[in-house]
Amino acid sequence: MPEITRPVKAIEVNYVCDKCNHGMMKHSGGMDASTGLVPHRCMICSHEQNFKWVSYPKIRYVGIDEHGD
Template identity: 45%
Template structure:
């Protein structure tokens, strides 16, 4: 197989706290029944989320993420 390459653009995803609406949620590294535990960096509210935040996804140049 041949090596190929292409230019990609990074997209950073964050999750805002549902409690204080200002702080970003950060993963604690704990997984509970398939959910990722997160803690707000401002108010310390904890929440279990399906995805781990923050995270980065890469898309080809000209592609856009599906929201």
């Protein structure tokens, strides 16, 4: 099948800290290959939390006429 192109826009996706409800979570280490867990730390309160198979902040691409929801 031939390639096709379309314009897209980049949407930044962040995770708000579950502890302080203000800071954004940022990955603080690499993914553990055996568990898929990625360590993160809140940029305000330093709360630590792991996410499985995802690293924040991340970028999502959507079509120009689509919403990033």
